[in-house]
Amino acid sequence: MSGAPRRPGIVWETPGVSIFDTRELAWEPAPDVAPGAQRKSLGGKEGEPQASLLFLPPDFPTGLEPAAATPAAVDEFWFTLAGERSTWEFDGPDGQQGALVRHRPGVAIHRRHGAPYAVDAEFRSATGWTGIVVRDAGAGAAAGASGPAFDRLAPTGAVPATAAPGSGVILDRAQVTAIDSLRADWQPAAYSDLPPVVNKVLGRYPSGGTKMQILHFPPGLSPDRRPDDFPFYPPALRAARHSHHRMLELLYVLDGEMPVAEWESIEQQDGEFVWWREGIFAFRREGSLHGSLPGETSATGVSILHFRLGGSESPTEPAFPEQVVVDVPFHT
Numbered sequence: 001m002s003g004a005p006r007r008p009g010i011v012w013e014t015p016g017v018s019i020f021d022t023r024e025l026a027w028e029p030a031p032d033v034a035p036g037a038q039r040k041s042l043g044g045k046e047g048e049p050q051a052s053l054l055f056l057p058p059d060f061p062t063g064l065e066p067a068a069a070t071p072a073a074v075d076e077f078w079f080t081l082a083g084e085r086s087t088w089e090f091d092g093p094d095g096q097q098g099a100l101v102r103h104r105p106g107v108a109i110h111r112r113h114g115a116p117y118a119v120d121a122e123f124r125s126a127t128g129w130t131g132i133v134v135r136d137a138g139a140g141a142a143a144g145a146s147g148p149a150f151d152r153l154a155p156t157g158a159v160p161a162t163a164a165p166g167s168g169v170i171l172d173r174a175q176v177t178a179i180d181s182l183r184a185d186w187q188p189a190a191y192s193d194l195p196p197v198v199n200k201v202l203g204r205y206p207s208g209g210t211k212m213q214i215l216h217f218p219p220g221l222s223p224d225r226r227p228d229d230f231p232f233y234p235p236a237l238r239a240a241r242h243s244h245h246r247m248l249e250l251l252y253v254l255d256g257e258m259p260v261a262e263w264e265s266i267e268q269q270d271g272e273f274v275w276w277r278e279g280i281f282a283f284r285r286e287g288s289l290h291g292s293l294p295g296e297t298s299a300t301g302v303s304i305l306h307f308r309l310g311g312s313e314s315p316t317e318p319a320f321p322e323q324v325v326v327d328v329p330f331h332t
Contacts, residue, residue, distance in 0.1 A: 012274045014264050016288030018043050022053055022252075023279045034060055042132075042250075043283035049136040049309050051250055051283060056085060056129040077134040077203060077212055078109040079252075079305055086123035086160065090116045091173040099171050102160045103129060106182035107170070110203035110212060115175035132252055136309050168200070177203060181214055189215065199306075211308055217258060218301040241271065241291030247310040249284040253277060256302035263289035276302060286310075 009025040010018065020042055027038040036057035044050040080103045088098030089109070100120060101109065111117060161170045161178070168184030171177060179202050186198035196218040203212030241263060253276050261271035271293050276282075284290070 011280065012262050012272070014262075014288065016286075017262065017282060017284045017290070019262075019274060019276075019280060019282045021279060022281050025053075027055065030054065036060070042281045047137075048285075049134055049248060049250065049307075051132070051134045051281070053081075053281075054129075054131055054133045056083075056125070058126055058128045059124050060085065060128065073113060074135045074137045075113060075211075076109075076111040076115075077132075077136075077307065078103065078111075079132045079202075079212075080105050080107045081130045081132065083125060083127040083129040085125050085129040086120035088118040088120055089171055089173075089176045089178065090118070091175045099173075100160045101170055101178045103131070104180075106180055108179050108181055108202040108212065110177045112175050117176070132305060134250060134307055134309075136307075186216065209308075213306050213308075214254065214303055215306045216301065216303045217298070219298050241289050243287050243289050244284070245286060247286060247308060249282070250307040250309065251276075251280075251282045251284070252305040253280040254303045254305055256298065256300040258298045258302035258304075259292075259296035261291050261293040263291075265289070276304075 007013070009020045009022070011021050012019040022040055022042070025040040027040060030037040030039040033039070033054065034056060037060075038055045040053040042051040042053060082105055084105075085103045087101055087103065087109075089101050089111075090098045098118065101107070103109070163170045163180035163183040165183060166185050168180040168182070169178075170180055179200075181200050181202060184200045186200060189197045189199045198216050199210075200214045201210050201212075202214065203210075205211050241261065255278050257275055257277040259273045260276055262274050263271045266289065271289075271291070273293065273296055
């Protein structure tokens with residue numbers, strides 16, 4: 001990284017990537033969300049997805065009306081890190097009957113373009129709520145879209161939807177998906193031939209490609225279990241770097257740690273290790289260079305909340321030709 005002064009909370013920054021230690025960022029008031037709400041902005045320039053850490057105080061939403069709300073022409077993702085809250089989720093603007101969903105640690109909500117939801121005005125959180133919120137105005141979003149007017153919400157006293165064992169699915173409708181990741185089984189990562197690399201898919205593109213997931217990389221992978229063409233893995237078994245074309249990556253470290261090598265440019269030969277630990281968030285734009293170098297490895301493994309925005313990177317999933325992972329060679 002160049003010698004320019006770093007912004008507060010920044011671990012590494014180039015035009016292609018911003019890596020934050022969210023623990024060092026200050027909370028700022030978020031009155032547009034709710035009285036007493038606070039946020040930490042995690043990046044996103046104009047026209048890019050917007051990411052933030054959001055805190056809703058205990059007893060939220062005291063004093064608020066149970067009016068319906070909807071993302072303004074975006075795909076919206078909520079992932080609960082701590083605490084709890086409760087919302088009504090509706091499948092499209094014509095739905096009057098909502099499903100009640102409790103947001104507890106590990107619960108992920110994916111609302112597709114225009115999916116309406118409403119605050120559960122009867123629920124009072126004794127703990128407050130903290131989570132990651134990502135809003136992506138991707139292709140197909142109609143600017144200025146607004147939510148429907150609801151005459152009433154679902155009947156009071158409804159029992160919250162529960163997660164199905166194994167899949168973790170709480171709600172699976174055309175416009176909204178809710179998954180309890182703590183009750184979902186790990187699956188082999190679709191783009192990896194390494195059995196230890198596993199994931200839990202929490203949101204998909206209409207084509208079926210993965211949009212939101214939790215990825216887990218275990219401690220140390222043996223060289224004899226690594227295909228030569230596998231470009232990214234946590235142990236630095238060899239020098240390798242790659243970039244993503246036509247895709248943004250947003251990553252938040254849930255637990256563990258992992259060394260990732262970063263390069264400022266193709267011309268730079270010596271990358272710099274950045275240790276990704278719990279609370280690290282990366283906003284990675286198209287073309288940024290990252291990978292691995294010999295000399296460092298993860299003793300703990302790492303679990304990462306991972307967003308792939310703009311398409312799917314996997315050769316086994318739809319849209320791969322347009323969303324490419326490209327090995328970037330070193331100059332000799």
